[in-house]
Amino acid sequence: DAGVIQSPRHEVTEMGQEVTLRCKPISGHNSLFWYRQTMMRGLELLIYFNNNVPIDDSGMPEDRFSAKMPNASFSTLKIQPSEPRDSAVYFCASSSRGQPNQPQHFGDGTRLSIL
Amino acid sequence: QQQVKQSPQSLIVQKGGISIINCAYENTAFDYFPWYQQFPGKGPALLIAIRPDVSEKKEGRFTISFNKSAKQFSLHIMDSQPGDSATYFCAASYTSASGTYKYIFGTGTRLKVLA
Numbered sequence: 001d002a003g004v005i006q007s008p009r010h011e012v013t014e015m016g017q018e019v020t021l022r023c024k025p026i027s028g029h030n031s032l033f034w035y036r037q038t039m040m041r042g043l044e045l046l047i048y049f050n051n052n053v054p055i056d057d058s059g060m061p062e063d064r065f066s067a068k069m070p071n072a073s074f075s076t077l078k079i080q081p082s083e084p085r086d087s088a089v090y091f092c093a094s095s096s097r098g099q100p101n102q103p104q105h106f107g108d109g110t111r112l113s114i115l
Numbered sequence: 116q117q118q119v120k121q122s123p124q125s126l127i128v129q130k131g132g133i134s135i136i137n138c139a140y141e142n143t144a145f146d147y148f149p150w151y152q153q154f155p156g157k158g159p160a161l162l163i164a165i166r167p168d169v170s171e172k173k174e175g176r177f178t179i180s181f182n183k184s185a186k187q188f189s190l191h192i193m194d195s196q197p198g199d200s201a202t203y204f205c206a207a208s209y210t211s212a213s214g215t216y217k218y219i220f221g222t223g224t225r226l227k228v229l230a
Binding site: 004033042043044045048050055056091093101103104105106107108109 | 156161164219
């Protein structure tokens with residue numbers, strides 16, 4: 001079975017540029033999560049979709065961040081304009097049935113570096 | 116209230132030894148406690164999980180001990196192996212009145228098992 005697929009795996013760009021991270025959840029999963037991982041703050045939930053609808057975006061740090069899920073098989077996380085402090089590893093995860101006891105399956109992440 | 120405090124930050128154990136990682140929480144509404152394992156360059160993966168109505172859960176060499184009154188839970192890795200070297204995250208989940216949920220992750224423990 002294909003797991004959660006994220007692209008790109010690595011992104012290096014200059015401050016002020018727009019960055020778009022992509023995620024394909026596991027087929028049949030109806031919950032999707034975007035996380036950010038840094039040494040200082042650990043693993044932080046940015047936003048959570050259930051059935052393609054954003055349920056909780058309280059973790060989105062600023063208006064520069066936006067996320068969409070146009071269909072059940074695709075989601076994007078966009079940063080515009082990007083800043084050096086956005087440098088982190090961004091993970092997408094999906095789970096089935098939106099129940100907490102269903103494991104969240106993580107992709108391998110996008111390592112983002114903003115120069 | 117929403118934090119999950121994890122310790123130690125790093126841990127070095129001899130092969131065959133016992134690795135112990137501890138987590139503590141404040142919010143009594145948390146109702147599910149998973150542990151995730153993360154290898155370098157990979158996303159976290161579910162290792163083992165427990166509900167608060169159970170004091171212990173064992174899966175192979177991995178055991179979760181749960182102390183509801185103390186609001187603490189811990190991961191024990193018996194007969195630790197070099198292949199267990201990874202970062203371990205505890206998490207806690209609560210379900211809101213609307214039925215949505217999210218994980219709050221601990222800050223992670225970097226485990227190194229010496230051969």
